[in-house]
Amino acid sequence: MDPRPHGLPVLSRQRSASLAWGLGGLLLALLLALRVDAGLAWDSQRLLRGAQPLGELALRNALAVQELVQQLPGRDEPGRIAAVNDFFNQRIGFRSDLDLYGVTDYWASPLETMARGAGDCEDFAIAKYFTLVAAGVSQKKLRLVYVRAMDLGLAVPHMVLAYYPTPDADPWVLDNLVPGLRPASARPDLTPVFSFNAEAIWEGVGSSPVKGSATERLSRWAAVLRKAREEGF
Template sequence: MLLFFLVTCLRPLAWDADRMLAAAAKQGPRALAGAKALQAVMHGAADLDDAGKLDALNQFFNRRILSREDIDVWGQVDYWASPMEMMEKGAGDCEDYAIAKYFSLVALGMPVQKLRLVYVRAQIGGAGGTVQAHMVLAYYSAPNAEPLILDSLISEVRPASRRPDLSPVFSFNSEGLWQGVGSQAAGDPSARLSRWREVLVKARAEGFQ
């Protein structure tokens, strides 16, 4: 037991725990409580396989954060919140969920190449429902593998083939931007997406690597 404790304590972290807590404290008490809970989940998930990590972080944010539109949370039509900003509000929209899950999984050591934030057209309410813009996080076990989808709309991580309600438009991560979910990069996301560039800066200031 003592050896396990020492190994756990000495395991190098892929996030700056002190910086995260300090940044959360500046946001407010709800963010600080959320940061402590998130760090506990990340410590617990550190030794899990990729599927375990995906499920742990997907469940954490889906259960803790209320789904709300930016206009209701921020008084703006479109605002990309950092993880700690979202924690303090206790609410966020689809982009905020995807962003928080992305940075948390990368902090757990998951390669950026396996993750993409994906803009999709989502069929809401079945075939007779409405189509709306939506964002999810996709995980690729290999470059040409079928992605797994982490979504704020449902709690289960599902393969893309089980999400016929989603039609990809474009995807991106810290290293590239793609049309749809294809393998051919179409540009630099930080140059094409100003909000992504801004949230990268904010997240790194919060201790995410």
């Protein structure tokens, strides 16, 4: 199912990759109700307590995430990005929302994904986002990006995580379908439509803001933020 908020246009593929991924897009709306509380720190014990009643797989994956986050401060930021991307791409399998949750579109929290050991593209991006924030990467450098991905000549809905080392940088793309990290300029198969994090939502390269409430347009993201906080992220 297309997770694009109602009213957001699909971008022209004639735009250059660097323009499409640039951070110069107009800020559409601040998600004030969704801001991460600065006093709410990563709580690995809360994560483990939440995982325990969900079964052995959930607890094993939660322990692995705890260990990963503890190790990451010893690495530089690009090293943290690569480690988290590899961790989830190697540990989590791809399965559709219909198989996992019985619905066509569901955005899982990190612990829900850990408990099943599987997820779809949104679930990979969400788990990577919260784990990197827990490891000390500023959420200002991270965006979940809804894209149109070219697959066998067809544009299909997809979601990735983008990391911006600096505000005007060519971002690195964390993708569950492509191993390793690649700059967005090297991914002409992806056309960004909109991007967001816990602070804001952006139209890819549009010049006009989308009308209406951003929180209403991203109600699934609001639900994920609430659940992730309860899980210790």
